[in-house]
Amino acid sequence: MNRIGQFRIIETLITIFLVIGSMIIAVNLQKVPSSWITYSGEDLKNMAFNILCEISIPIIEHEIFNQNENWENNIFFALNTLIPKNIYFNITIYEVLPMDSNVSLLKVVNRIPITNVPINYYGRIMEAKSAIYVHTSMDGRVYMIVLTLIRGGGG
Numbered sequence: 001m002n003r004i005g006q007f008r009i010i011e012t013l014i015t016i017f018l019v020i021g022s023m024i025i026a027v028n029l030q031k032v033p034s035s036w037i038t039y040s041g042e043d044l045k046n047m048a049f050n051i052l053c054e055i056s057i058p059i060i061e062h063e064i065f066n067q068n069e070n071w072e073n074n075i076f077f078a079l080n081t082l083i084p085k086n087i088y089f090n091i092t093i094y095e096v097l098p099m100d101s102n103v104s105l106l107k108v109v110n111r112i113p114i115t116n117v118p119i120n121y122y123g124r125i126m127e128a129k130s131a132i133y134v135h136t137s138m139d140g141r142v143y144m145i146v147l148t149l150i151r152g153g154g155g
Contacts, residue, residue: 041127044087044149048131051082052147056135060093060145064109064137072110079147080116088150090115096134096142106144117150127151 059078063071075091083089091114094106130148137143 041129044127044129044151045131047083047087048129048147048149049133051079052131052133052145055079055082056133056145060143061135061137064093064143072112072114075110076114076116079114083149086151088115088117090117090148090150092146094144094146096144109143125150 055075055078059075063074079089079091091110093109093114095109097105097107099105128148128150130146133145133147135143135145
């Protein structure tokens with residue numbers, strides 16, 4: 001009887017170690033993916049185009065036509081929410097103005113840069129990909145939206 005009790009205690013200790021070990025492994029596997037995923041150039045380009053398609057009508061058109069004094073900040077916060085934290089972005093919105101049959105003029109619409117790229121960061125850029133989206137508004141104006149996603153080096 002004494003041996004059976006000792007085996008039960010050893011069995012219980014082994015079970016406790018297995019349960020605690022599996023919990024530790026599970027917690028370590030549940031890290032925030034955006035902090036350790038490295039995006040390739042094609043991934044950056046696809047992500048940029050998907051984001052432009054997602055936000056073009058509901059956000060950009062609304063902000064361009066209701067140009068309150070900080071519409072650029074509204075677009076910045078929308079992009080900052082959608083894009084992973086380890087990817088930098090720069091978006092420029094142009095209005096396409098036809099001059100004659102063969103020439104068009106691109107007028108920058110945003111008054112301030114819409115970007116989260118730190119100052120003096122451009123030397124550490126490893127890869128940058130752009131997506132261009134042409135959007136026609138309800139009143140017939142044509143906009144060209146250029147979103148550049150940037151993957152940089154360390155620190």
